[in-house]
Amino acid sequence: MKQQSNQTEREQVRWARKRFIAMAGTYFLGVFNDNFFKQAILLLAVAAGLNQIQGYATELFSLPFILFSAWGGWLADRFAKRRVVIGVKFLELMAMLIGAYGILTMNxxxxxxxxxxxGLQSTLFGPALNGSIPELYPRNFVTRANAVLKLVTTVAILLGMALAGFALDLQLMSTSIPFGRIVVACAVVCIGLLGVLASFGVYSRPAGNTHVSFPWSGPLHSIRDLVKLKKDPLLLLAVFCDSFFYFVSLLAVLVINTLGLQQLGLSASRTSLLAVSLMVGVCFGALAAAKITSHSRWTHVLPWGSAGMGISLAAAGGLVTVGGGGQFLLLLCCLVLAGSFGGLFLIPVTSFIQVxxxxxxxxxxxAAANFLAFSCMLLAGRLFPLLDGHFQPAVSMQILGAFSLLAGLVISLVLKLKLS
Known part of the structure; x- marks a missing residue:
């Protein structure tokens, strides 16, 4: 009987893999476009001395998750997820057309x-796509599927952030509008169109709950859903850990931009490489998490992941403060290590929330998890100007490291209460 069960599971994985490719491709293009454009405007803002734009952009990207997360969850449960994905990709294309005009005119x-x-299209897109993973794969394979998807999306983030700096530095011909900005504007529109086409290949499964009522109260509905999670303490812990990760990682990326461009005097492309190194580490951590965690055994990595992030970020900040030869290469290594611990921390949390x-x-x-995560990211956008106004970027990095280390200790204490 067990052999027959294993055979059935392998057949389901093979069946799901073909459908997963279209979903991963759609996600890849959307994530690439988001990060390519966002990194480009952040670099342009910092180069122009408009550091506060980083905070504003973070807040505006997070705001739809706070206002409309409940609506995204309703769409994912009420309608076939393929229909939701296709509709949202058209919204993304419209956003890219507006953004292309804005970056050409510096409006x-x-x-x-x-x-x-x-932010709005990501709000509506996330629950539909992430909720479809446990519909495709057997429960025991969801962690590995998430690791692969995290690898795909992290590569998209890496390429988006890295190529944004290189695109802005391009000077292949003399134009009235800087050539690099023209490249960015054309690229986001073309990739948005490819994303629309790819979305038609996403697998369609009937809606999970066609009778669910529309959450008119929006954020209040999300808050009520979070309060209800008290009945499942382990799921509530996963949701809080997910929010903590995105809070720290976003602040780290914002600090990295000012660290590279202003404190170290690096070019846009070399500054992007600092952020890319963080994402490379997330890939390594995601693959490690797929090997050493499962749906039933995952909490043991949380304290180590958080503490490892903290020590690595603090080391990166200390390295810049001390200075010395080979600083850039060592800084890259510290950030790769921080990302590795972050990936180890995030993947089992994400999988548990899905399953x-x-x-x-x-x-x-x-959707409720997204609401909390992006509320924390909105807070990060608010905190960044305070950090930037009172501390050097290297010191801000050390503060983030200390906070992550403290969070690891708190998580360890919570788990000792035998929450699971």
């Missing part, structure tokens, strides 16, 4: 409006 209100639309809820509640729970 900051237009650019920031596009950032808000990027734990019932079939008709996955969208709702994922």
């Amino acid at each position: 900051w209100p237009c650019v920031l409006s596009m950032v808000f639309l990027m 734990r809820p019932g079939a008709g509640d996955k969208g709702k729970v994922i």
